[in-house]
Amino acid sequence: MRCSSSSVTDMGDFFRFLDGALRTLAIEVPRAHGEVSRNLRGLPVLITVDRVSRQLEMTAGGHDLHVPREGEAPLRLCTTRSAIVDLLNARTTLLESVRNDHFSLQGKTEHLVRLEAGLFAFVQGAARSQQVGVLLADYLNERREISLDQNEMSTLAGA
Amino acid sequence: MKASPEMDRLIGRAIELGDYVRRPRHRLADLGGYKEWLHFCMCSESLDAIINFNIGDPYADHASAAQLTCAVRSGGWHGDIDEFLAQEVSATPGRHHVRLGESYVRFEGDHYRLKAKLRRRAVEFDLALYPLAMPSQVNNIRLGNEPTLHWFLVPRLLAFGRVQLDGETIELNGTPAYHDHNWGHFGWGGDFAWVWGYGHGSGLSSPWSFAFDRLSNRARTADLERGLLIWKGRERHRLFRGRDLTLLEGGSLRPQAHLCLPRGLGLTRPAQPSGVPAHFSGRAQRGQDVIEFEFEAQNLCQLLVPNDDDLGLTAINEASGRVHLEGVLGSEPVRLDGHAMFEFLGD
Numbered sequence: 001m002r003c004s005s006s007s008v009t010d011m012g013d014f015f016r017f018l019d020g021a022l023r024t025l026a027i028e029v030p031r032a033h034g035e036v037s038r039n040l041r042g043l044p045v046l047i048t049v050d051r052v053s054r055q056l057e058m059t060a061g062g063h064d065l066h067v068p069r070e071g072e073a074p075l076r077l078c079t080t081r082s083a084i085v086d087l088l089n090a091r092t093t094l095l096e097s098v099r100n101d102h103f104s105l106q107g108k109t110e111h112l113v114r115l116e117a118g119l120f121a122f123v124q125g126a127a128r129s130q131q132v133g134v135l136l137a138d139y140l141n142e143r144r145e146i147s148l149d150q151n152e153m154s155t156l157a158g159a
Numbered sequence: 160m161k162a163s164p165e166m167d168r169l170i171g172r173a174i175e176l177g178d179y180v181r182r183p184r185h186r187l188a189d190l191g192g193y194k195e196w197l198h199f200c201m202c203s204e205s206l207d208a209i210i211n212f213n214i215g216d217p218y219a220d221h222a223s224a225a226q227l228t229c230a231v232r233s234g235g236w237h238g239d240i241d242e243f244l245a246q247e248v249s250a251t252p253g254r255h256h257v258r259l260g261e262s263y264v265r266f267e268g269d270h271y272r273l274k275a276k277l278r279r280r281a282v283e284f285d286l287a288l289y290p291l292a293m294p295s296q297v298n299n300i301r302l303g304n305e306p307t308l309h310w311f312l313v314p315r316l317l318a319f320g321r322v323q324l325d326g327e328t329i330e331l332n333g334t335p336a337y338h339d340h341n342w343g344h345f346g347w348g349g350d351f352a353w354v355w356g357y358g359h360g361s362g363l364s365s366p367w368s369f370a371f372d373r374l375s376n377r378a379r380t381a382d383l384e385r386g387l388l389i390w391k392g393r394e395r396h397r398l399f400r401g402r403d404l405t406l407l408e409g410g411s412l413r414p415q416a417h418l419c420l421p422r423g424l425g426l427t428r429p430a431q432p433s434g435v436p437a438h439f440s441g442r443a444q445r446g447q448d449v450i451e452f453e454f455e456a457q458n459l460c461q462l463l464v465p466n467d468d469d470l471g472l473t474a475i476n477e478a479s480g481r482v483h484l485e486g487v488l489g490s491e492p493v494r495l496d497g498h499a500m501f502e503f504l505g506d
Contacts, residue, residue: 032470090422093430120427124470127424133242 014049017139021132025125032125039118046073075107166393177311181342195342202479202500207232214250230460236418239280286320292390303350308343315368335359347473348466358482358499366392367495399443410437417459424463434505435476450486476503
């Protein structure tokens, strides 16, 4: 799956969740937030979920999520809400999801290793925070399922 | 097993005296990490079930006040972990009753009444569990450098009632079951690991039951305690401890399907679970008494618990399978073929 970063300006639901979750982790599980920061500091990640893209940068003061600018992210992650739901419900594994083109990761190997470590620290922190659970439930319940099939993905990728 | 009203009354009394809620009313100033749970499980060729009422630390800073874990293997695995806020939890010290939302377990003089219903999954238990054997209690179990844990167990019960699973109803009419209750102060992720297990002979014609435990350091290179307790009928019959027991693990369990809860945390784990042996055997000998057992693991449910002092996880691996136990106690031959569930704690 190729995944271009569209420049949609509205804040997508996923990014509201991500923004809230990172802020919450900084307060409730600072060790997890610190691990996310340690792994991703200086490594901007372009995240696209359901065609909405934001660039995540871990900063000294916390994090910054902003509309992406062309060509500045060494790491790119592209997926859909339905793929995230499948992962959280263990209907698939991360590996299967990547193989089936529902979860695309692009970047140098050493950067991908850092992304995985940061992602796992995020999940470990989320498991220790009730508030992140509430934010996740809000995200999962707020929007109807958007399911992109492969053709739509290809169309998107070529857009 | 022969009917014995007097023994049944004693068993009920032992449960009343031992299986009550301990949950502290006040937090000890320098001790966090209070843990307490009531655990029920069943295992057979066609059905495994795990129901855990975890009433934990009422004063924990960030965790939910309590969790209900339900996992069932019937065909495939089903289950989930529900979390509860303090106002949804009723677990009064000294009482034999725990309520988490709509779900509850209580002891009613001669049986446990258990109702458990998951919120997001169609899994529901409505059970009456009758104890068939005298409970045992192990106090002040040291987990490495941690304070102590206590373990109350009823090795053999019969479960009656029903399990509802995605619209299917499974009737239970005397299904063998096990129950234990643990409490104490310790932190998950500390320098300890354990294996415990139980097994029954198939059918009531087999009087033999056993419970096993092994406590070690986390790397499993040094054992802190080993024990094998054998029941004959309703009574405790023989205890082997420490150096009486030698143990052997073999292979690595590769179940066709396994359940990992909570599912979200499974993201951080390899698709194939590791650290669970395919075979686990032991030999206990003291004087002329000898018992050998062999457990062959078949099915696996993995419960992931966040460590208290680091970002890691502790995996509580519930493996069910077939067990064979054989030996001589006194001059009496012992033989047990049936099902067992072993729990392997690991990273």
